[in-house]
Amino acid sequence: MMRSILKNASRSLSSVPRRKYSSVLPPGRKVVVLGAAGGIGQPLSLLMKLNPLVSSLSLYDIAGTPGVVADISHVSTRTEVVGYMGEENLGKALEGADLVIIPAGVPRKPGMTRDDLFNINAGIVKGLCTAIAKYCPHALVNVISNPVNSTVPIASEVFKKAGTYDERRLFGVTTLDVVRAKTFYAGKTKVGDAGISGGSINSYKAVNVPVVGGHAGITILPLFSQATPKANLSDEEIIALTKRTQDGGTEVVEAKAGKGSATLSMAYAGAIFADACLQGLNGVPNVVKCSFVQSNITELPFFASKVRLGKNGVEEVLGLGPVSDYEKQGLQALIPELKSSIEKGIKFANQS
Numbered sequence: 001m002m003r004s005i006l007k008n009a010s011r012s013l014s015s016v017p018r019r020k021y022s023s024v025l026p027p028g029r030k031v032v033v034l035g036a037a038g039g040i041g042q043p044l045s046l047l048m049k050l051n052p053l054v055s056s057l058s059l060y061d062i063a064g065t066p067g068v069v070a071d072i073s074h075v076s077t078r079t080e081v082v083g084y085m086g087e088e089n090l091g092k093a094l095e096g097a098d099l100v101i102i103p104a105g106v107p108r109k110p111g112m113t114r115d116d117l118f119n120i121n122a123g124i125v126k127g128l129c130t131a132i133a134k135y136c137p138h139a140l141v142n143v144i145s146n147p148v149n150s151t152v153p154i155a156s157e158v159f160k161k162a163g164t165y166d167e168r169r170l171f172g173v174t175t176l177d178v179v180r181a182k183t184f185y186a187g188k189t190k191v192g193d194a195g196i197s198g199g200s201i202n203s204y205k206a207v208n209v210p211v212v213g214g215h216a217g218i219t220i221l222p223l224f225s226q227a228t229p230k231a232n233l234s235d236e237e238i239i240a241l242t243k244r245t246q247d248g249g250t251e252v253v254e255a256k257a258g259k260g261s262a263t264l265s266m267a268y269a270g271a272i273f274a275d276a277c278l279q280g281l282n283g284v285p286n287v288v289k290c291s292f293v294q295s296n297i298t299e300l301p302f303f304a305s306k307v308r309l310g311k312n313g314v315e316e317v318l319g320l321g322p323v324s325d326y327e328k329q330g331l332q333a334l335i336p337e338l339k340s341s342i343e344k345g346i347k348f349a350n351q352s
């Protein structure tokens, strides 16, 4: 019932004669957003509606989906939008998915760490991944829900138990760390387009800063020594930029003063990463993004680093490259915390 009501909201769009365009457009992809009515879910869903690689957008939440679908479905792009609400409709939301994005879960309030979200979000991610294993076991999965350092290992264990795990298809979304590092670096150094006011949706396209490790506090390690275009920064400036990147989430949480965490910049970052995954699926060569994935470039089973994306997800996990002494220290310091967050996730998935 809910499905048909929501489907009506987008019927005018679904009648777009897609066959007419099929010879010029890349293959249509089904993207599912789980937690679509939330602070991240809404703007992220809008951005996916604008993505020409997405032909079908399936929006799922435990509450509030109809309004979001009615609203987004009026945006004049070819993407068909269908909404689903309630656990009993989760399977229908997921069937046939090429890419599932998970921003479902509670956000931080001031004074909390991302790990403080574990008790609630671990169970949410576990439940959603159990459904993914059942209804779309071959989809790429982008995990946004925090603590990413634990929720990605949880997802991997759920998929292993279900017999569907393919390490190439599971990603922790760390793109916001890269977006922040780029913004802060470009702002400080005036490299790239930074000196130009305003700008296009990707003004800092020419600027790149790899961010490795994980997605919480000191586990977020921006490699400013590899930043391009090169700029001369003092040690103190690099330390300050590193700290600001690591504390970027907290900066937003504090500014929102109890009303949640980053949603708009996260939607932007999530849309960039999802687009890269879709480009990879479509066979676009040399799509490289940082992501928290299964990895053997350090002693840890999961680690964020540059990853080459392809038709099956991760095609290659790229090494760290040359790092400065300061970054080496950062790497050593982050290993114990990241290790324990990964182990916590694995233990939770196997216990409960």
Ligand SMILES: NC(=O)C1=CN([C@@H]2O[C@H](COP(=O)(O)OP(=O)(O)OC[C@H]3O[C@@H](n4cnc5c(N)ncnc54)[C@H](O)[C@@H]3O)[C@@H](O)[C@H]2O)C=CC1
Pocket (backbone or CB within 6 Å): 034, 035, 036, 037, 038, 039, 040, 041, 060, 061, 062, 063, 103, 104, 105, 106, 107, 108, 117, 121, 124, 127, 128, 143, 144, 145, 146, 147, 148, 173, 174, 175, 176, 177, 215, 260, 261, 262, 263, 266
């Ligand atoms: N990876 C990253 O860089 C970032 C991650 N986050 C994380 O993203 C998550 C979501 O943040 P917000 O959107 O601000 O929170 P929010 O509370 O505004 O939205 C969360 C949505 O998830 C839904 N939800 C809860 N349980 C669900 C379930 N079982 N199935 C489907 N939907 C469910 C809620 O109904 C709500 O609409 C948080 O855990 C936050 O910490 C936030 C920013 C950056």
Ligand SMILES: O=C([O-])CC(=O)C(=O)O
Pocket (backbone or CB within 6 Å): 107, 108, 114, 146, 176, 248, 249, 250, 252, 253, 261, 262
């Ligand atoms: O800080 C938070 O809780 C949300 C988050 O992960 C980020 O903004 O990087």
